[in-house]
Amino acid sequence: MKIIVCVKQVPDAKDVRLDPETNTLAREGVQSIMNPYDQHAVEEAVSLKEQLGGEVTVLTMGPPQAEEVLKQAISCGADHGVLVSDRAFAGADTWATSYTLAKAVEKIGTFDLILCGKQAIDGDTAQVGPGLAVRLGIPFITCIQKVREASETEIVMERMMDDGYDVVAVSYPALLTVVKDLNVPRVPSLKGKMKAKKAEFTVLSAADIGAETACIGLAGSPTQVVDVFPPKPRGERSILTGTLEEQIEQLAEKLAVYL
Amino acid sequence: MDYFLSEEQDMIVEIAQQITNERIIPNRAELDEKDEFPREILNSMAQADLFGVPIPEEYGGFGGGCMEIVLALEQLGRGCIGIGTAFAASALGIYPIIISGSEELKQKYLPPVAEGKKFAAFGLTEANAGSDASGIQTTAVLDGDEWVLNGTKQWITNGGEAEIYTVVAITDRSKGPRGASMFVVEAGDPGFTCGPKEKKMGIRASSTTELIFKDCRIPKDRLIGRKGTGFITVMKTLDSSRPGIAALGLGIGQACVDEAASYAKQRVQFGKPIISFQAVQHMLADMAIQLEASRALVYASARHIDAHPKDMSKVSSMCKVMATDMAMKVSTDAVQVMGGYGYMREYPVEKMMRDAKILQIYEGTNQVQRNVIGQELNKEYSRK
Numbered sequence: 001m002k003i004i005v006c007v008k009q010v011p012d013a014k015d016v017r018l019d020p021e022t023n024t025l026a027r028e029g030v031q032s033i034m035n036p037y038d039q040h041a042v043e044e045a046v047s048l049k050e051q052l053g054g055e056v057t058v059l060t061m062g063p064p065q066a067e068e069v070l071k072q073a074i075s076c077g078a079d080h081g082v083l084v085s086d087r088a089f090a091g092a093d094t095w096a097t098s099y100t101l102a103k104a105v106e107k108i109g110t111f112d113l114i115l116c117g118k119q120a121i122d123g124d125t126a127q128v129g130p131g132l133a134v135r136l137g138i139p140f141i142t143c144i145q146k147v148r149e150a151s152e153t154e155i156v157m158e159r160m161m162d163d164g165y166d167v168v169a170v171s172y173p174a175l176l177t178v179v180k181d182l183n184v185p186r187v188p189s190l191k192g193k194m195k196a197k198k199a200e201f202t203v204l205s206a207a208d209i210g211a212e213t214a215c216i217g218l219a220g221s222p223t224q225v226v227d228v229f230p231p232k233p234r235g236e237r238s239i240l241t242g243t244l245e246e247q248i249e250q251l252a253e254k255l256a257v258y259l
Numbered sequence: 260m261d262y263f264l265s266e267e268q269d270m271i272v273e274i275a276q277q278i279t280n281e282r283i284i285p286n287r288a289e290l291d292e293k294d295e296f297p298r299e300i301l302n303s304m305a306q307a308d309l310f311g312v313p314i315p316e317e318y319g320g321f322g323g324g325c326m327e328i329v330l331a332l333e334q335l336g337r338g339c340i341g342i343g344t345a346f347a348a349s350a351l352g353i354y355p356i357i358i359s360g361s362e363e364l365k366q367k368y369l370p371p372v373a374e375g376k377k378f379a380a381f382g383l384t385e386a387n388a389g390s391d392a393s394g395i396q397t398t399a400v401l402d403g404d405e406w407v408l409n410g411t412k413q414w415i416t417n418g419g420e421a422e423i424y425t426v427v428a429i430t431d432r433s434k435g436p437r438g439a440s441m442f443v444v445e446a447g448d449p450g451f452t453c454g455p456k457e458k459k460m461g462i463r464a465s466s467t468t469e470l471i472f473k474d475c476r477i478p479k480d481r482l483i484g485r486k487g488t489g490f491i492t493v494m495k496t497l498d499s500s501r502p503g504i505a506a507l508g509l510g511i512g513q514a515c516v517d518e519a520a521s522y523a524k525q526r527v528q529f530g531k532p533i534i535s536f537q538a539v540q541h542m543l544a545d546m547a548i549q550l551e552a553s554r555a556l557v558y559a560s561a562r563h564i565d566a567h568p569k570d571m572s573k574v575s576s577m578c579k580v581m582a583t584d585m586a587m588k589v590s591t592d593a594v595q596v597m598g599g600y601g602y603m604r605e606y607p608v609e610k611m612m613r614d615a616k617i618l619q620i621y622e623g624t625n626q627v628q629r630n631v632i633g634q635e636l637n638k639e640y641s642r643k
Contacts, residue, residue, distance in 0.1 A: 188277070190271065190274060193274070
């Protein structure tokens with residue numbers, strides 16, 4: 001079984017600040033981590049490999065330092081890492097990113113399954129996984145919360161819904177996006193960390209994957225971010241006190257103003 | 260402080276730290292409350308290869324020395340020394356085989372422990388043989404191709420949970436200390452059972468039971484080393500393992516400094532955070548001084564022991580005494596800094612203080628350690 005896992009390096013949400021002058025994310029001095037949903041995707045890929053055999057390739061698009069997330073995946077049991085990195089990719093929205101990743105997957109070659117986190121915690125779009133599947137012309141199932149059974153030919157899963165879950169089966173090739181309920185990501189092993197330290201990754205440029213210049217980076221991105229701003233602080237708040245009856249009375253008085 | 264760890268040592272610290280932060284700290288209070296063995300957490304340590312740290316590479320381990328195990332145990336101890344003890348006791352149980360076992364015993368028992376598929380335990384203490392190991396009553400008699408063991412071991416960590424037990428028994432009482440031998444007993448061997456779990460003051464996540472041998476028959480080749488070398492193996496085992504207990508003390512010490520200092524910054528009395536009062540500052544300062552001094556001695560001792568010096572016993576005892584007395588003092592002071600809150604179970608220092616006490620008792624009481632140090636000094640100075 002050949003599995004590709006798409007991962008993204010994101011700023012640690014515990015450490016995120018906005019630059020008060022530019023109103024953009026202050027990335028300097030902020031710790032980078034593997035997108036938490038992607039950690040669950042890596043874990044599932046590695047446990048599927050342990051169960052069915054095969055290999056796991058981790059794929060990321062980002063600057064050279066994004067190698068860190070590939071190393072983390074290797075230390076948790078993935079076999080290979082591919083970094084798609086080129087200045088020309090900078091400023092890509094989800095449209096350009098899914099195009100770029102699709103080109104990279106075509107370059108990697110055959111696969112049975114692609115796993116992605118449901119969404120990245122920085123952009124929060126949840127579009128790249130499905131976008132990639134559409135570009136590759138393969139089925140996708142989002143928000144997988146449990147794998148019930150996996151074999152060489154198909155995988156049966158639970159897809160999280162607002163009011164419960166659907167049971168879905170799909171044959172390969174397919175793309176799945178996963179939620180955190182799926183599994184508990186393992187702690188990297190000592191052997192894995194040593195392997196990661198020595199690991200060398202395939203680095204692919206725009207030319208290597210045969211990407212058209214008009215389709216990548218800022219130029220290939222129909223979405224333009226016009227402004228980023230923190231939400232305005234809420235208006236005045238007050239806490240009602242007294243017995244329940246008194247509080248209801250006070251509330252009614254306050255609401256009456258709006259009638 | 261920078262202790263100039265190697266890249267591999269840093270990796271061990273990172274892994275143990277992650278297990279402590281993500282798996283141990285969120286679960287420790289419940290495991291303590293329920294007296295529950297931390298099977299799942301130990302499994303995650305196994306998956307992360309931590310059980311392989313003290314085992315030689317040729318048997319599937321990492322080939323780490325005393326320093327590597329100290330680094331792992333310090334981090335685990337920061338979370339919970341009950342869980343740290345379960346981990347350490349498995350290493351303790353396997354040391355006799357590493358130190359004195361035949362090639363066959365090593366091939367058979369080390370790989371599954373390195374992978375964390377099997378746990379080990381060490382059986383020395385008995386009702387009448389604590390600090391005075393010469394009081395051992397358990398006997399082993401050779402009958403054809405089998406050893407027959409009779410007797411009861413007491414307070415054995417990982418009892419009932421381990422699959423592999425290394426046990427001391429008397430094979431020739433007339434020879435005194437040279438009449439003791441060590442054996443490997445497996446869970447399920449005929450005539451071997453474990454008693455009920457003891458109820459303890461602290462380290463309640465760890466399992467402590469009796470090991471009961473009633474005409475327990477084991478194959479002849481389960482003898483570790485030569486007949487009569489049991490005490491030598493025990494002494495060498497404890498010399499190697501004591502710094503690990505010291506490391507658990509460092510873990511508690513660090514956790515207590517962390518808890519007490521962050522509490523003192525938040526707790527406001529008389530209109531100020533209590534950390535701004537000199538009385539509290541001095542307590543925290545003394546805690547930090549003792550902790551760092553202990554860490555320096557433990558690390559230096561572990562590195563010294565890894566060079567297999569002649570004065571291993573003395574050095575190993577010195578770091579055990581200092582770091583575990585420190586853990587008791589610092590955990591008591593952490594409770595004091597936190598006052599009534601510190602005494603409540605909602606805050607972790609109450610458990611740390613209960614847990615710390617065992618460190619001064621097990622793997623040789625701190626009084627016995629001082630005997631060892633004193634006797635070594637006596638020998639050294641009679642040569643001068």
